[in-house]
Amino acid sequence: MTITNDKPSQKTARPVTPLGILVQQLEQIVEQGKEEGISSQLQSAIESAYELGAGLDPYLEQITTQESEALANLDRKTREEDWSQSFSDGETVRRLEQEMLSGHIEGQTLKMFVHMTGAKRILEVGMFTGYSALAMAEALPENGRVVALEVDPYTAQLGRNCFDVSPHGQKIEIMVDSAINSMKKLAADGQTFQLAFLDADKTEYKDYYRLLLDEGLLEDGGYIFVDNSLLQGQAYLPPEKRTLNGDAIAQFNQMVADDPRVEQVLLPLRDGLTMIRKL
Numbered sequence: 001m002t003i004t005n006d007k008p009s010q011k012t013a014r015p016v017t018p019l020g021i022l023v024q025q026l027e028q029i030v031e032q033g034k035e036e037g038i039s040s041q042l043q044s045a046i047e048s049a050y051e052l053g054a055g056l057d058p059y060l061e062q063i064t065t066q067e068s069e070a071l072a073n074l075d076r077k078t079r080e081e082d083w084s085q086s087f088s089d090g091e092t093v094r095r096l097e098q099e100m101l102s103g104h105i106e107g108q109t110l111k112m113f114v115h116m117t118g119a120k121r122i123l124e125v126g127m128f129t130g131y132s133a134l135a136m137a138e139a140l141p142e143n144g145r146v147v148a149l150e151v152d153p154y155t156a157q158l159g160r161n162c163f164d165v166s167p168h169g170q171k172i173e174i175m176v177d178s179a180i181n182s183m184k185k186l187a188a189d190g191q192t193f194q195l196a197f198l199d200a201d202k203t204e205y206k207d208y209y210r211l212l213l214d215e216g217l218l219e220d221g222g223y224i225f226v227d228n229s230l231l232q233g234q235a236y237l238p239p240e241k242r243t244l245n246g247d248a249i250a251q252f253n254q255m256v257a258d259d260p261r262v263e264q265v266l267l268p269l270r271d272g273l274t275m276i277r278k279l
């Protein structure tokens with residue numbers, strides 16, 4: 001059995017989703033089985049399990065509407081960047097990595113959600129190089145707006161350069177500051193949003209959620225989409241297997257589940273995407 005992965009972005013990116021991690025582990029078990037000469041029946045069973053898992057993401061990529069040229073360009077620029085060098089050189093204020101980018105499937109999902117909800121004012125918390133911001137902007141009408149929050153000026157500028165070559169880029173306004181500061185400013189200005197996408201500091205998700213619901217940033221009937229709500233499986237793995245971020249996500253998920261002001265569903269897409277509706 002040959003294990004291949006044709007997509008250049010996936011060759012170098014380390015797995016950051018429960019499925020990606022599971023597939024990597026199965027790949028190691030398949031190889032180990034060959035070395036240790038296990039029974040052909042067991043070898044064949046683990047190869048089938050590997051095949052089932054490994055085929056899913058490439059298939060989703062294949063049958064999902066292809067991304068625009070502007071999104072493909074943004075993805076390429078993000079992968080070309082040497083993020084660890086940029087951090088060592090002091091260009092980025094945070095340690096960033098290409099794996100942070102949401103990408104094709106999640107971008108198309110968010111774009112579809114914007115069409116379905118008819119949202120015109122969107123708040124993105126955690127922009128990075130702007131893949132999700134631009135994907136959502138592509139679904140907005142001309143008078144729609146995405147306010148994208150990002151603490152790192154370098155990545156915000158990289159995103160801005162990519163937005164400027166898209167016909168939808170002018171719908172995106174970037175605020176460079178800590179997300180909490182920006183959200184407080186927006187609330188003080190009386191700004192409201194119909195849709196918010198949370199994707200910044202996992203340990204601050206609870207604060208973003210409270211600011212949206214308690215400070216009036218999210219309109220009644222509005223939606224919050226939350227990325228990484230499975231956090232590589234740590235949300236449901238035993239507490240001793242969780243990192244600080246895993247703990248934060250598990251607590252955040254429970255807080256949302258216990259909140260009678262909303263209804264929600266956690267979609268097992270990529271690293272988990274929770275859809276929350278304010279009642």
Ligand SMILES: C[S@@+](CC[C@H](N)C(=O)[O-])C[C@H]1O[C@@H](n2cnc3c(N)ncnc32)[C@H](O)[C@@H]1O
Binds near residue numbers: 130133150
């Ligand atoms: C996972 S990435 C966002 C990915 C992006 N949504 C996409 O689709 O490509 C998280 C981003 O949030 C930013 N971030 C982290 N903590 C932040 C904070 N406290 N305030 C504002 N931005 C923050 C990071 O600099 C990083 O660029």
